[in-house]
Amino acid sequence: MIAALRSLTVTAAVFAALRLAEAQGLPPTWEGILERARGQDVYWNAWAGDEPTNAFIAWVGRRVKETAGVNLVHVKLSLTAEAVSRVVAEKAAGRHEGGSIDLIWINGENFLAMKEQGLLFGPFTHRLPHFGLVDTAGKPSTVIDFTVPTEGYESPWRMARIVYVYDAARLPRPPRSIPAMLDWARANPGRITHPRIRNFLGSTFLKQALYELIDDPGRLVRPVGEEEFLARSAPLWRWYEELKPLLWRRGEQFPESGPAMRALLADGEIDIMISFNPNEATAGIARGILPPTVRTFVLERGTIGNTSFVAIPYNARHKEGALVVADFLLTPESQARAMHPEGMGNPTVLDLDRLAPEDRRRFAALPRGVATLSPEELGRALPEPHPSWMNRIVAEWERRYSR
């Protein structure tokens, strides 16, 4: 029933999109798009805090240059919100064409914000030849981003999953539930932390805890208001009040970002860190920035999984080039590269069963990292809560602790 409804809305969206595409003067065929994309500069605004990801983007840039003649420029961001606010500023100033951003790495609350304010071009995913390979059924987060249907306004490019990385040399048996984590912290104060709350990993740390502490996790997929949030999140704050003084630096200071937290783990300042990359430990060992003794664990009751997307601002100057890049990200070549454990190591968004045998071999040939969990060990991915939960967690945290 729900699937039927969804396909109905998708169909409707497709028709609307076709009209829109014509109205915006996009070539009707992919060949036409490729032709126009040749020679275009595509400014991809992407968070730049993770070196393997930056290296991957640089590789994508070389490949789309070779294959399609597109000049990809990685505009490095320290916060995705910077790019969102730039598009808003352009819209506010009436620049509805020739905007400064062609492609943006986005998901969750930023996507919702842009979509609600009509800042996105689309729907466009149906125009991408490789979108058909995406495992939308097996990996629903490729079309439902933080409970918000993507409706073709953003295209997935990698899977992410919350894992915890720990140093097995110092911590043989990591705590595998949220309450156990508090018990462990009581015995080992100062040995765990999370990035600052405005960093997405900071709020993710609390969000994951909320999943396990809330009475009815099913409630998380719906938007939440102020009062209900306070009532339902009370167990989370009880847990956190106790944990906070047991955090690194007594919970008075937090690392700026995930990589900053990773440096703490590497230098032995903390023993456990949260990550959104299931391959974090292996990639870190391979790059020499994490000691070879680090390993990965997940919580017994499951961890949140989501998908990274790219979207195109409504006023992008080079939409054709942006489409070509978005499509390239979905090619088996690109997806296998993204999944290589010594690079980013992110699981693919594709359905391997739909691939040609030689493409499937690319994935089969990938080594599994020494510190990466198998799909069975990773277990079930929990869907992302509605973005309003995340926003309220951040606001409530700041209300309580920013003085």
Next chain:
Amino acid sequence: MNAPAPKRPGRAGLALCGVRIALNGTELVAGLTLAVAPGEVATVMGPSGAGKSSLLSYLCGTLDAAFAAQGEIWVDGREVSRLPVERRRIGILFQDDLLFPHLTVGENLLFAIPREIPGRRARRELVRRALAEAGLPGMEDRDPATLSGGQRARVALMRTLLSRPRAVLLDEPFSRLDAPLKAAIRQFVFDHVRAEGLPTLLVTHDPEDARAAGGPLLQLGPGLRDGREDPGAPAARNREDAP
């Protein structure tokens, strides 16, 4: 630190004993010996570059380290050549008055009165009297920049005298003044150092100054070197010359 002061050259007054100053191996002052009695004004003459100013710098202790200098300096029976400048009690007047531009006339003078003289009122009284003596009564609160050249020269002398020196050095202090003013200021200065009984050493290249001083006269160096004292930046000198 101080060994008991040898008591050779005369008790009171200023005496130099075997003073030699050399720069880069060239001797500027070669074994100068001279005694100046209290109230006497001795004159050292010589062309530019002969080492007149270096001699004064050596006496008051500000000679640049580039110079090699030796010789005894006796002030009232005490050898001071190893003392820091501020403890030699040798006052000096330069070509320029060098009144401190950020202080008033009164503050310039108060700053010179030794800290050991206590009491706000007593100190202000000293300043009042000094200004009256210089013919500048009531000018305590004036900005030095608003004074004429002659007035500034008199304030500068008063400032030096208020610091209670035991000897005074005059480094061509009249060369910047025009002729009529020059004579008057010269007289003013000589009168005061004589009245205070200060041994005084005047450096000049103006024979008129030497005649007016009336004390012993010493000729420095044959003046073989070329006259430029400082081959350095003309810009910097130019700035100093600016009013």
Next chain:
Amino acid sequence: MGTAVLPLTGKRGSGSPLLALFPAAALLLFLAPVLAGLASTALAAFGYLPALGGTAPGLDPWRRLFAVPGLGASLGLTLRTGFLAAAVSLAAVLGLCATLHGSRLFRWLSRMLAPLLALPHAAAAIGLAFLIAPSGWVSRLLSPGLTGWQRPPDIAIVHDPFGLCLVLGLTLKEIPYLLFMAVAALEQIRVREQLAVCRTLGHGRAAAWLHVLIPQLYRQIRLPVYAVLAFSLSVVDVAVILAPTEPPPFSVLLFRLFTDRDLGLFFPASAGALLQLALTVAAIGVWRLGECAAGGLGRRLVCRGGARVPEGPAVSGFFGAVAGLPVLLSLGGALALALGSLSRSWFFPQALPSAWTLAHWMRHAPELLRPAGVTFAAALAAAAVGLFLVIGCLQNERVNGRNPAARTLWLLYTPLLVPQIAFLSGLQVLLVRLGLDGTWTALVGSHLLFVFPYLFLSLADPWRAFDLRYRTVALSLCGSRARSFLRVELPLMRRAVLFAFAVGFAVSANQYLPTLFAGAGRLTTLTVEAVTLASGNDPRVTGIYALAQAALPLAVFAAALALGARRRF
């Protein structure tokens, strides 16, 4: 002096009408954007910005601003660190001048200034963090041997709650800057003679400096000191790297509001920008009161015959060490970054990387090219345009015989005194409006706002000190103003001109917020990349960008010094 030249330049006022346009043009060029930006910010601060749906003016933005969590603590932190950094830097520089002026150490420190001035703030801050963090290089060198630490100690050194690390990071750049200004100012004061007079009056060296030379020196560097204070209160990039994070200093808080995806926050953020401006003005006012108090106290002491000031090798050693610290920390930080960028793995407490590699440089070199090119081109353009304007203004003084009022200096300083965020955010709205954001015009123009004052400051004194007799001679020989200027005056000034150019280049290469706002992500410089990547905290990558960021201005400085040292072009 001017009268001597007059017969050759013609009657007063009939000098060069073209040159007479320069001061007005320059003022317009850099005051107009500041004022326009401020006006735009002010409108938004009271809720008027139709583009974002703000059509009903009111005080709502201010209510929302004051409801931001942690605002009070953030303001407190900003005031504390700002005043402390400015005061410490000033004290260090004055102390250094007073105790060591004329010594070999002083000359050495002044010579080390040029490279330190060229070192971008962000790079210096990144290096500092990498040096003194609990897991930093210093701690690694001492551990576990001397400290017994197997793990980095749980002490907040970087991002410490009080903000001391931020203060240290700020002084790293402010001490060299103030020392540079002080050295220039001291050339205007007759230090040797006044010192000699004071000492023959019976005052020690230190007392002479305290009562006579420092008051005169301070008058000359007052505006730079205010600029340092304003900078300390409003800096963003250094604060992001070194300041506490919860809450951050007010400037960072504002920056976060401005870049929040919730565009509604633009209104309280604009109100905050005005508050930042008010804060800066108030801080300068308070500082001024402090000056008056100190001045009054100084005068009272002068009337008592001066204060007894401790002096001796211990005191001068102390100030030498304080002023030498920035040199040491900057060099140490740069070295640590260089080691980091060559490391494959380097875990605490290893003193040196356990495995080396060139891979990071190989991987990033191609990516460095683009921002390096933008940095270079923008800095070159800004410094060249700035130099042209400044020389025009100064030559106008010379030829048309107009000396600028002291007030003009204040105008010059406006972009340095007004917090960047207060007008850059408003300016960005205008740039987007005009379709100029992300263009070279906007980038170079926004850099020029900051390049021009620094250029003017470094060139004005040498220019005015020029011996006009050379010009008189030149004019009488070749009879053409242009030829006199190009063949005699400019070549004679080439050292100062080249140095000023290098200063302008470094200032441009150093700009973070203006690049961010005007570059719109299309044009990005090494500074922006370095600050952005510093958040990624991979010391190897950060090291590469910070070093690359520092290399360009340093190279230009070196080139300027080398060219200036040659007797002929």
